[in-house]
């Protein structure tokens with residue numbers, strides 16, 4: 001840190017993304033990327049924008065700040081209007097904007113003690129006071145803990161890194177008990193088997209649903225997230241976007257998003273395959289004596305009495321398999337394992353057997 005840095009940004013710990021080491025080829029099960037490529041048509045759409053089709057492309061022109069075509073495609077896909085859709089350069093951007101827009105200035109933020117690490121970072125970045133609401137000992141979220149908090153609430157559903165989901169009824173309970181504040185539901189993993197609360201948007205003007213193309217649509221590298229809410233909340237996000245970077249989604253990504261939605265059956269099929277692989281991998285881990293939380297996401301959260309979480313993480317890395325280990329108190333025994341292809345999971349299981357046998 002330089003001595004010039006505003007102390008406001010010097011005081012907190014920044015978010016640590018999953019490692020992307022380049023010393024060897026790993027079986028990469030640590031950042032919840034899809035093991036499958038993006039939908040057919042996505043690469044061509046990107047190439048057209050960039051001129052890769054030989055026609056010159058359009059990179060000299062700014063991208064559409066309204067993101068009209070993509071928002072219309074999302075609106076059609078989810079049965080809302082363009083005015084209900086906001087798109088951004090990855091959903092992390094939306095989470096940050098939501099903390100800026102709906103918390104602070106006396107409004108406290110609330111989120112689970114074990115959840116997506118970025119909530120805490122965004123709270124600190126924006127000078128928002130926050131409370132981490134403890135999950136139950138079995139990592140379940142009890143909606144009653146969110147009764148009448150009168151603050152900005154952020155909940156990942158399914159939660160990360162546990163993979164546990166809450167029902168739409170639970171979300172509705174939290175919305176009803178906090179009518180004067182925004183409730184953000186981060187549905188980054190919802191397509192892997194959780195109940196989306198999108199149908200509640202019509203009824204609740206304080207609900208902000210955030211999703212991403214990074215996981216279920218195999219586009220982590222394209223950086224594309226979106227939010228769906230009533231027009232008033234979308235307008236608030238746009239206030240911040242137009243005061244930061246009106247062209248926050250580039251041409252190639254806009255085109256990629258439209259193409260991905262034109263072939264959404266491809267993505268649905270990949271989610272189905274991942275759910276199937278998840279079930280088999282969970283059983284196989286349990287057969288090896290692991291305790292595996294019931295996952296509604298594209299990862300498994302698992303621990304074993306036979307080996308510590310950090311120890312297993314390091315032994316797997318040595319053997320070319322990357323999983324994600326968190327040092328945090330309640331979860332240090334666990335590893336978060338992305339569900340890859342069946343072949344990748346076979347490698348993981350073989351290496352675990354080797355490690356436990358040794």
Ligand SMILES: *Cc1c(COP(=O)(O)O)cnc(C)c1O
Pocket residue numbers: 032089090091092093116156160186188211212213214220223224225
């Ligand atoms: C991956 C993830 C995101 C954000 O992903 P983007 O790539 O920025 O869209 C948001 N929330 C949770 C819980 C995630 O795991």
